Each structure stands twice: as structure tokens, then as C-alpha cells.
Amino acid sequence: MPKPLSAADHAAVHDLADAANSADGVRPLSERTLLDLDLLHESVRHLLVWQGGELAAYAQLGRERQGELVVHPAHRRAGHGRNLLTNLAGQGAAAVWAHGDLPAARALAASVGWEPVRILRKLSRPLAEEDSAPVTLPEGYGIRGFVPGQDEADWLRINALAFADHPEQGRVTRNDLDRLIAQDWFDPAGLLLLTDASGAVIGSHWTKVDPAERAPAADGSPVPAGEVSVVALDPAVHGRGLAAPLTAAGLAHLAARGLRSVVLYVDDDNTAALRTYRRLGFTDLEVHAQYAPVSAARPA
Known part of the structure; x- marks a missing residue:
């Protein structure tokens, strides 16, 4: 054992x-x-x-x-x-x-004899004054902060739906969530929940401020950076124009805290997300690779 x-x-x-x-x-x-x-x-x-x-x-x-x-x-x-x-x-x-x-x-x-089987990109971009602008959501939707002791089950449900095929994020348990909430960096106001007209949680944007995180500001100098940690949306509401304002709401929260840069992680084969983040001005900061035996990298 x-x-x-x-x-x-x-x-x-x-x-x-x-x-x-x-x-x-x-x-x-x-x-x-x-x-x-x-x-x-x-x-x-x-x-x-x-x-x-x-x-x-x-x-x-x-x-x-x-x-x-x-x-x-x-x-x-x-x-x-x-x-x-x-x-x-x-x-x-x-x-x-x-x-x-x-x-x-x-x-x-x-x-x-191991080869890369997965590439994870860490992207960053400076935060600008316009990132602090109020976010407009489609009619009937709202955004509020996470309430500890009340919203754990709803967050786990949405996260599981949004990342059903993700090798790590889709397997987050209540114990995992409790350990994250217990970290010094956790801020319930930075875990944004997207709700529909009935008040049901249909998405979330978990922002994170790690005191050790650094990324380039607009002038290229390394500065404290916030993180777009997890953006999750119920697949049932895809196509309703909610992903962009939900992402923007997280950026606005980080900008309001006085941060001048933001980072996020995205899989290299997630072309839709990469395209969205590139359009938002994110550029490569780091590349992380997962290696496996050739037999796993190249199935017979």
C-alpha cells in the first residue's frame, strides 16, 4: 500500500x-x-x-x-x-x-523510444483597460459569484458535462473540488457562474490568481498574471452566444483586480478554442508535451 x-x-x-x-x-x-x-x-x-x-x-x-x-x-x-x-x-x-x-x-x-501524444499550450495576453468594460449577456442570462456550501454540486455537474471527454478535467471529484477551494488563492468571487432565466447554473468561468504566476504585460515586462483556469458551458446551450461573454466576464474580473496580464491552457488539437483565443489576442507562452511509448503513440 x-x-x-x-x-x-x-x-x-x-x-x-x-x-x-x-x-x-x-x-x-x-x-x-x-x-x-x-x-x-x-x-x-x-x-x-x-x-x-x-x-x-x-x-x-x-x-x-x-x-x-x-x-x-x-x-x-x-x-x-x-x-x-x-x-x-x-x-x-x-x-x-x-x-x-x-x-x-x-x-x-x-x-x-517514447513519442509525444499530446500537446498543451499555455497562452497569454496583456489585460487592457477595455477588458474592464461591463459584459453584455443575451437576454435572460446572468452571472454571479460562487457560494461555498451551496454551489458545489451544480459546478461539478456542469464541469462533468462540459468536459466529458477530457482526460483530467472531466474526472474532477467533490474531494478534488474541496481541496481546490481550500487553497490560499481561491476566491469565490472569481468563480463566476452563468445562470439561465430560472436561476439554474448552465456554465462557469473559474479565474485564478496565483501569486507566483507571471506573464508579459503590454510593454513585454513580466508582471503578476491572472488565469483563465476553467471555462465550462453546458453542451445543451451551445450556439446561443454565451461562450464569448462568459470568457469576457472572467477577464473583466481579473482586470478589476488590477492585473495586467492573463494566461490560460488549451490543448493543441482543440482547434476551435485555439482559434477563439488567438482572435482574443492570446499568444504562445509555453508548450507542455505528454510522452508515451511508441506502441501507445502509434496504435497498430
């Missing part, structure tokens, strides 16, 4: 991730992976490599058999990455994320 990390191990993983972020300019572990450091679950496994009293490398095998790994900058080129990747594969990992898709990560994947 897997064991939870000790408090010391937990802190060491965060220190390792911070060191890699400083060296590479990209966060090596996703928010979900960091949240799962606290999770005691039979399908979440932690692999730690210590060297000279320091955490040299860390890997996690997550709940959908997806893995992530990071090697401390001071302990690279010692075989830790390859050993962890081989270990993840041996424990049943179907794929492993390479955040930033850095050259070293691509080389490591190629060395064991």
Missing part, C-alpha cells in the same frame, strides 16, 4: 520544484501533482531519489496512470531522469508530462 509523504519529504519536493523552475523558467510539476503530495490514494505513487542528503529527483504516478518527474539542476546528467522514467513505465505509467517540453526532456523521451 502506498504511503503518504512525510512533512520533510513534502517540503523537499517543493524545494526541488522551485530549484528546477529557477533554472529552467518553467514549473516542472503541475498544480494537481503538487496537490497530490498530500493524497493517500492507492493509485498515486511517489518516487524519491536522495543524493548527499538532498532530494535529487522526484516522480509521481497519478490517478490516470499519468506521470511527472523532475531532476534537481545540481544532479542532472547522472541518469536519475532515465531511471525514474523507466520506473514509472514499470509501474504502469501510460504517459509522462514534460512541462516546457525542454530539449533535455525530449532527448530523454527519445532515448527510451
Whole structure:
């Protein structure tokens, strides 16, 4: 049975991730992976490599058999990455994320015969004064903030409908939601709910303000940035002109907080969403790749 990390191990993983972020300019572990450091679950496994009293490398095998790994900058080129990747594969990992898709990560994947199977783009754009303008919704619809203790079931229902085919977002549980709500960055006013004439929740735009997030402002300088975290719309109301104002409402909320830039994540094969975001002025900031064995990348 897997064991939870000790408090010391937990802190060491965060220190390792911070060191890699400083060296590479990209966060090596996703928010979900960091949240799962606290999770005691039979399908979440932690692999730690210590060297000279320091955490040299860390890997996690997550709940959908997806893995992530990071090697401390001071302990690279010692075989830790390859050993962890081989270990993840041996424990049943179907794929492993390479955040930033850095050259070293691509080389490591190629060395064991793994190929990219999914590309996730991180986009950004500056926030301008016009983003603060009031948003006009089609008649009969409204937007309000999330009410903890009241709206959890409705948010989970809409999220599941909107992301039924998404490998991660579509599997968010009540426990996952509760852990997100418990984070320091959570702001109920920033979780916008779209309602119809009856007051029923039919969509949401979850904005996020992580104090560590940075993205280019209009002058190109890195500034604190908000995030378009999750935009969800009930498929039953698609085609009613609701997606654009729902997205704009989130941007207006972030702009009202004084933020000068915004980021979001979108799958490379989601051409409709990419087209929308490009039209809104978003440009590439980072690229994240998921690698898998060739047999998984190219089914027979």
C-alpha cells in the first residue's frame, strides 16, 4: 500500500520544484501533482531519489496512470531522469508530462523510444483597460459569484458535462473540488457562474490568481498574471452566444483586480478554442508535451 509523504519529504519536493523552475523558467510539476503530495490514494505513487542528503529527483504516478518527474539542476546528467522514467513505465505509467517540453526532456523521451501524444499550450495576453468594460449577456442570462456550501454540486455537474471527454478535467471529484477551494488563492468571487432565466447554473468561468504566476504585460515586462483556469458551458446551450461573454466576464474580473496580464491552457488539437483565443489576442507562452511509448503513440 502506498504511503503518504512525510512533512520533510513534502517540503523537499517543493524545494526541488522551485530549484528546477529557477533554472529552467518553467514549473516542472503541475498544480494537481503538487496537490497530490498530500493524497493517500492507492493509485498515486511517489518516487524519491536522495543524493548527499538532498532530494535529487522526484516522480509521481497519478490517478490516470499519468506521470511527472523532475531532476534537481545540481544532479542532472547522472541518469536519475532515465531511471525514474523507466520506473514509472514499470509501474504502469501510460504517459509522462514534460512541462516546457525542454530539449533535455525530449532527448530523454527519445532515448527510451517514447513519442509525444499530446500537446498543451499555455497562452497569454496583456489585460487592457477595455477588458474592464461591463459584459453584455443575451437576454435572460446572468452571472454571479460562487457560494461555498451551496454551489458545489451544480459546478461539478456542469464541469462533468462540459468536459466529458477530457482526460483530467472531466474526472474532477467533490474531494478534488474541496481541496481546490481550500487553497490560499481561491476566491469565490472569481468563480463566476452563468445562470439561465430560472436561476439554474448552465456554465462557469473559474479565474485564478496565483501569486507566483507571471506573464508579459503590454510593454513585454513580466508582471503578476491572472488565469483563465476553467471555462465550462453546458453542451445543451451551445450556439446561443454565451461562450464569448462568459470568457469576457472572467477577464473583466481579473482586470478589476488590477492585473495586467492573463494566461490560460488549451490543448493543441482543440482547434476551435485555439482559434477563439488567438482572435482574443492570446499568444504562445509555453508548450507542455505528454510522452508515451511508441506502441501507445502509434496504435497498430
